[in-house]
Amino acid sequence: MTEQRRIKRERHKRRSKESEATILSNDSTLVAETKQSIDRMDEAFDDIIAQRTTATSVIAGEQERHSLIKMSDEELVKKFRQKGGE
């Protein structure tokens, strides 16, 4: 279990019948953590999209450029054809 998860689990035990909102307002550390977490998420999402819109491909790795880097979004999507399963 991750450290983040362990803390969350402890928080759940502590919470009992209190609402998450009460905990949030009473727990300044948690508020800071949550804000940090949201900032981190935003930064990550923005970076990925910035790469996506400036590079030919966000997924083409150094050793893998040969096949994918030249493929447009439309070509890649069209190529992904599967058989039905289950």
Added chain:
Amino acid sequence: MAIPKLAGIETEYGILIFGEEESNPFYASRLMLEAYRHIGEPFVPCENYHGDMNDVMSSLMLSNGARYYIDHAHPEYSTPECRSIYDLVAADKAGERLLYACQCQVNKSLPEGQEIRLYKNNSDQKGNSYGCHENYLLSTALFEQLNHQTPLMLRYFIPFLVTRTVFCGAGKVGSENGTMPVGFQLSQRADFFETLIGLQTTHHRPLFNTRDEPHANKTQFRRLHVIPGDANMAEFSTYLKIGTTRLVLDMLEDGFFQDDLTLAEPLAAFKIVSRDLNFNTPLTLADGRRLTALEIQHIYSRRAEQYLEQINGNDEQMEVLDEWQDVLEQLPEQWNVLSNRLDWAVKKRLLDKYLHTQNITWQQVTAWQPIVEATLSTSEILARQTAEARGLFWSDYHKQREIYFGLRRLDLEYHDIRQGYHEESMGLFYQLQRRGAIECLLTDEEIQEKMTIPPIDTRAWLRGQCVTHFANNILRADWEQLYFRAPSGMNHVLDLTEPMGIENQSIKIDWQTLDNPEKLIKYCQKEFTRESDE
């Protein structure tokens, strides 16, 4: 008192060889199975096998208690039976890693310019769907009730399955299978369900699958095969999907859940829930009431709270309840807060940002989706006429087309299971996780462990350990039996039809002492074997 709901997940992966003119999924899947031999972990065949072990086999039982096989044209991984939800989430993630390891092996052997990729999703966005099925151990009594008393299943279980999409959907761009156009929907699978109840899974998919293959002592146990769920990348989505479903099944088994929530049109409701990103569209119930998916989920979660109070629920159950209620509270207004742990929310937020950079709205995507799709099968002239008839400007077409395929590529790449050392060799989900944008439930070590070690508290432990120690002496394996060939030439069957009862016996086994198969068989003869008929 409800029995422990052991659970497992079986996932069919999308597969593609880039650089080939026509990617052959059968061939690609065979390469993936064959690659397992090079991983260096023990395995045994699941079918009668009389040939050279170097030949390709299509179904393997692994040392971690899982099964890895080819199903139709997909590599498929079934986790071992797990008692703890954390074990199951770890086992599911371990499956991804094993397949990624095989993928790397295959890529080493492919000709220059070719590369194999795997996607943990459920649709090729061209009308072909493949499954991620959940399996739950039920008492025979509950299984018979659900399977043979349709009203009970319709009243109490189907409404839950349909509405849990609000937290366990993996998200999808566009619509398929002739359903109503949409820019983004919560579920990958909702478009593909066409009938209410049925045995089949590959066509006319039923919301409630009646498959009755217990893989256990059927007088006591049955396996509920749940097929409408999505394959999840986010650990939390899997956790909540399994945890809440187990709670509902526990309530049903104990006769605790008595609220009749029969949906007037369950199949239509599934598609409505999947498209309702505001969570405020009411579903009509058979008794005339109109409730949103969230309101229905609140009814289940409140009952679960009362139920757990009554039975003095364990820590794992209480934690699932807490998380479930948290998510339901956040959903109407603050879904963004969940965009670090629910798949559809992560994906939606990523795509929102992409659309923002392009100055395009989801309404535009929804309006243009059928037009762009139409151009794939009909002429642009017809598509143009349709677009103009709907008040769309054809001058926007090329831009909208580019955005639409950009969105679909991001959607697909989210499910790319690559998790290499560098960001360039990672799928989008793992790029986000690496950057700290995804909440993980498990440590790296916990997932790594489940690649080779089975859960200790189900029959999977004995199965996996036998594969580890005696792979060369096992003729074949299935979920409930291992067929041994003893040095004496006599064959024996190790009976695993008791899914939970092996627990204590297996822990007693001293694998250091049982250092050859004869000793194991002698021990097992006393404990759990019968003579083979083969």
